[in-house]
Amino acid sequence: MATVQNTQDAALPQPSPLFDDAGPLADPQERRVIFAALDSFHQYRINSHFNTTHRRRQNFYALPSAQWRMLAAPPFSIRDTLSAVDDAIDHNADLAEQIFQLGLSAFALPENPPKDSEMNWKGKAKPNDMAKAHSTIRQFYRDWSYEGFTREVEPLLNMIISDLAAHLSTTRTENQSPSLLLPGAGLGRVLFELALRGFHATGNEISYHQLFASNFILNSTERADQYSIYPFAHTFTNVESRANQLRCFTIPDIHPGQAFSARVAAGSAVGEMNMTAGDFVLSYSTPESRETFDGLVSLFFIDTAPNLIRYIETVRNCLKVDGVWINIGPLLWHFDNRVPGGNTDEDEDEDGDDGEPAEAGTKTQPKPDLEDKGIGEPGSVELTDEEVVQLVSHLGFEVLSHEILPADSGYVQDPNSLLQNRYRCSHWVARKL
Template identity: 50%
Template structure:
């Protein structure tokens, strides 16, 4: 995948560069599947969430479902409320779809006989599941209620950057920070607002399409409603908890940047590359170009962590910082990988083989490959798109450490 850039600001085109997913049939297929998954969100959510539950409910003995359909249970009424919540979430999915079609110059009603344009009905259930999780992720990255998770994951990164670079930034030096696995762009935005030049990198079209919408096309702060947990029916204390609504974005990127400029605050630049991290950032033009690399909930997406470390080392300036926060939930996403042997990706995450390492082994590998570990941060538990009121709490204890590229390594 070639590089393209996304420049979030109040106005202007956000898709630039030499990026052309239509040049490769496999790349086009992956893009079309992501686009179609947002189109299918509404239909899929209604079918798999409420439709099948209504069928199961009516399969109960008549006297039982009738009792449960009346107050204080009102199960059928709740299904209707969940349907309304799905429709609210689907407005976001539809907005992401519309912007995606416009960005890639795709027709909403493509010619079904033209495989180079027909993106309808190509998404698999896995693709649609990614659309669902991407929509939920707005809770973590762009709602006020998700602040608790961002506090654990993003604040230490910003503090580490300030500890190292604040004086240089204040003296007028441009500090370049790379954010692999940038997702929905919140950390990239925060680094930019802190006065550093931030470049996000992302390979997932689901994330790229969604980040484009949230960074460039929302109507304003808290203008879009989201029900992050409406599709959850287990471990509920109450139906109100299931139907909780949050407003996104908690901060409107364009307006926030505009206000900062008007207030005389120093802003960094902001961009996003769509590419395989291990391929793009081992290119000669990215050699020793970044002052820092920040990996948050990212390194465990590596089938082969050595490839990630090589790319980080290559792209960092001598004495540059690598700041890491995250767990080690090793997960290798087939939907992101390309066929082994594909010449354009043979050095990327699509190459065969994978390995799962312990934290001790990760730190040994980092030290072996040209870095000096300088800091181990405290472990602070946090969820990942976690409902704080759920009876089941899935909590990570992320590793937080800072390593420095050894000169000449």
């Protein structure tokens, strides 16, 4: 289990401590996953141009001549639209390329490796890996743009902070900040916000796409609003207008290092922020992790479990007695298509068979990169919300509160789309007995 600690000065780690051991690249299976993630960011530009605009141009010119000429002229100007989408793709690809370059440096990998080298990362990305890269770039809208964060993340963050204030006080040690674990930390925004407020926060993430991207946004940006992204440019269905499709957002809306420095300068306490890479169950069900954390926050996470019992047992292992577990999220069980004794369809494109991202607003669960143990063990079960809460109580927790939130939680949702996907999230707080 590798760890990276975010510093307050946004200095680029050389190399990143997250990947400082020989383990990841020494294992052939994990090396393939790492290389596939890197290659998918590297191929983002050419893959997006081909699947998003090139194929549409081919289909457009396949129309009867009189018809495509009519649509090429104002007010439709379809050819101009496709050119504008190409420009938007290039902006997204600039960000993907930066993530790729940081990933190469983190592992000290050459940009042009010998073809016969075992360190050759080129050509390793499959359609599913490309889909993950698309989803990761789009997710920056949710986590690190002002518009996405305030609409989709901040309301949930405020609930979490309120829960911590109400229920974590009994676990506080005098003059010591509470320690929190956030499994499925994704792009690290909630992790950052909690550390900024004085908690010692540790994130855990299994997806190398998310790890590379979070490492970049937390440790390698120079200023707020440095990058422009077009999260909805790839979407051609349920579009209100071309102006809406081609909206630009800037990230990060807040610079992590500068935010920490400003808070320290103001005399406010800040916490430590760490990220661990690996399977949640394998990483935190160990004796070394026993009774480590005062609290655990699972946000849009527990439905990634094929067997929720393993997750609950792991939470119980790593929480201190009286530790608090805060959960917010839907139950879009990721493994509901698992065949008995088999793996998921990892090699298939989770966002469609054409390499294009899914409809904006749809929560795409990151598929596991490694399936030797942990979430890769055979077997799965899908529980109702009522059964989940009962199971948490049955396995050594006291459920302090439970509610179903209104259906207003979007997930990378275009607020102007003609199709609106909303989640009625289950929100509960439990204490370890």
